[in-house]
Amino acid sequence: MSGTLSTSIDNLCHELALLCSSASPMDLFERLAKMLHVYTQGKTVALYRRLSTDELRLAYCHPEESTLGLPSSFLTVRCYDDLAAAELQIYELKGEQGVWGYIGHPPTACAEPNQRIKLLVTMASQRLHLLKAESMAARQFGLKSRRMQLSRDIKRLTSIDDILQHHGASWCDIFQADGIVLAYQGELHCFGKHPSKHQLSKQLQTFCWQNPHEELVELNGSCQGCLAAQLSVASASLGWLLLFRRQPLLPDLIAHSTLQNSLSYWMPLEASMALELADDLAVAITALEISYLNHQLTMTNQLLRDLAHTDTLTQCWNRYYTELIIEELTQSATPFTLLMFDIDDFKRINDTYGHATGDNILRDITHLVKKTLRSDDHLGRWGGEEFIVISKGVDQGASSQLANRLCRCVEEFAFPITDRVTISIGFTLTQPDDQPHQLLERIDKGMYLAKTAGKNQVVMC
Ligand SMILES: Nc1nc2c(ncn2[C@@H]2O[C@H](COP(=O)(O)OP(=O)(O)OP(=O)(O)O)[C@@H](O)[C@H]2O)c(=O)[nH]1
Known part of the structure; x- marks a missing residue:
């Protein structure tokens, strides 16, 4: 016993x-x-x-x-x-x-x-x-370290898809989810397995319409297993974080349809973890948005700067920017050579071949001159058919060679008209204490002399 x-x-x-x-x-x-x-x-x-x-x-x-x-x-x-x-x-x-x-x-x-x-x-x-x-503590710890990782990654990640690519698998692991979807600005960004985008959009729309202030919800019907946490910053709703679980935590041994409805797939603690992650994601997405806008702003500023400095017909510097650079160079006492050239008999070319052909010749000459210049020389359109070249250095021989080279390359180019196209050039070298207007007067005079001496030539003043 x-x-x-x-x-x-x-x-x-x-x-x-x-x-x-x-x-x-x-x-x-x-x-x-x-x-x-x-x-x-x-x-x-x-x-x-x-x-x-x-x-x-x-x-x-x-x-x-x-x-x-x-x-x-x-x-x-x-x-x-x-x-x-x-x-x-x-x-x-x-x-x-x-x-x-x-x-x-x-x-x-x-x-x-x-x-x-x-x-x-x-x-x-x-x-x-x-x-x-124990398991919940491990998952909470995992979430905490992934949240820290996300905040460290914010500068490096470039899009919502990029965020999901880097963090989706770990989040699925922590939440024991099969997939994650981020609904933002009418678009669904997906990772892993989830109900169809159409079904998700439909349910989210219905839900938002019926419960505009809810921050957490379990979707049902065709989206059963989806836990949706609102992404919001300063009480403004940005979208939704959706975690999808195909099965409740315990395997469903009984495939009995009446038991499949109205099941809770998520524990309260998991729901509050989802809210924490949604808070971080809302911040990360806002940061992405700001950095994108900054990038756009920088690009737009660059474009505006370029437009403000560029002549629209020829794409070389415009008069405003050319004047600005001449001003800066004289103020900093940088030695340079200034050339002014003008297309000879351009009125006749316009009258004979039309304004559009005249425009093309202006573009061709800009292209030819740019090709002839060194990378640190600059070309600006002064107005009409007049251009200015700014060339670093004050070597008279080199400057004269440059001016003559420009004359020759225009003269020898095969423009699509029967008339010869040539240019006349006046150039000058800067002297200490030269003011911009003195330089401009000298090149203008040089060009005038080149014209009166028969055109297609160079005069230094
Ligand atoms: N096609 C075109 N023509 C222009 C443009 N700007 C100015 N012109 C023309 O350039 C011509 C300049 O004529 P003029 O100042 O008489 O000088 P020119 O005929 O070149 O005579 P010279 O300077 O003495 O050789 C004018 O017919 C202007 O209408 C432009 O952007 N496009």
């Missing part, structure tokens, strides 16, 4: 130790259900999970094959009253927020082991609590 008792106590100790060493909730349920199955002399044991909606859902049963031949009362249980009405022997599995779920089995003839079963269920509740707490 005492031998039987000590064997029985040994067994109990062994069972308790087994429950305490289970590594995951599923492992724990399996072990507990197997033990109960023995105690109930082979009755089917079912585990019901209590959802946040207070509904019950059959999550596991032992033996597994019995799911096929389960008593229909097992399947139709949706709430505690159903459980009681089914006249099952019920045990509560306690969790951190009250009853986490129930274990039930058909009553047995022998009531003796009930005390033992209660002890095992109590131990299982505690182990479950610990396992869940």
Whole structure:
């Protein structure tokens, strides 16, 4: 007799130790259900999970094959009253927020082991609590470090898709999600598995319309399993973070359609983690937006600067910018050579071949001269058919060679007209204390002299 008792106590100790060493909730349920199955002399044991909606859902049963031949009362249980009405022997599995779920089995003839079963269920509740707490703590820690990573990455990431590419997999891991979608400015940016974009857009629109102030929601119907957290900055809504889970946390062993509806796929703690991530994402997206706008602004400023400095017909410097540079160079006492050239008999060319041909000749000459100049020389259109060249340095021989080279390259170019096109050039070298107007007077005079001496030539003044 005492031998039987000590064997029985040994067994109990062994069972308790087994429950305490289970590594995951599923492992724990399996072990507990197997033990109960023995105690109930082979009755089917079912585990019901209590959802946040207070509904019950059959999550596991032992033996597994019995799911096929389960008593229909097992399947139709949706709430505690159903459980009681089914006249099952019920045990509560306690969790951190009250009853986490129930274990039930058909009553047995022998009531003796009930005390033992209660002890095992109590131990299982505690182990479950610990396992869940450990796993949740690890996930929260993971989220915290990914959030820090996101804030470090903000400057480097260039788009919402880039954010998802870099962080999507880790977030799926932490949230035990199958996919993530970011809804922003009417577009859906997706990572992993998720309901179709059309279904998501439709549900989000309906939801926003009905609940404009909600910041968290579980979508249902075709988007069941989607947890949507609002992305908002300073109370302005930017969009939604959607986490998608295809299965509730426990595998759905019973494919019973009536049980599939109105399930809660997400735990309250996961929902608050989603809100934390949504807050960070709203900031990251705003930062992206600002950096994009800054980039656009820089580009627009550059474009405006270029437009303000450029002659629209020839794309070389305009008069305003040419004057500005001459002013700057004289003020900084930088030595340079200034050339002014004018197309000879341009009025006749215009009159003979038309204004459009005249325009083309202006463009061709700009192109030819630019090609002839060094990279640190500059060409500006002074007005009409008059141009100015600014060339660094005051070597008279080199400047004269440059001017003559320009004359020759224009003279020798095959313009698409029968008349010869030539230019006349006046040039000058800067002297200490020269003012811009003195330089301009000298080149103007040089050019005038070149014209009066027969055109297509160079005069230095
Ligand atoms: N096609 C075209 N013609 C222009 C432009 N700007 C000025 N002109 C023309 O350039 C011609 C300049 O004529 P003029 O000042 O008489 O000088 P020119 O005929 O070249 O005579 P010289 O300077 O003595 O050789 C005028 O007919 C202007 O209309 C332009 O942007 N496009």
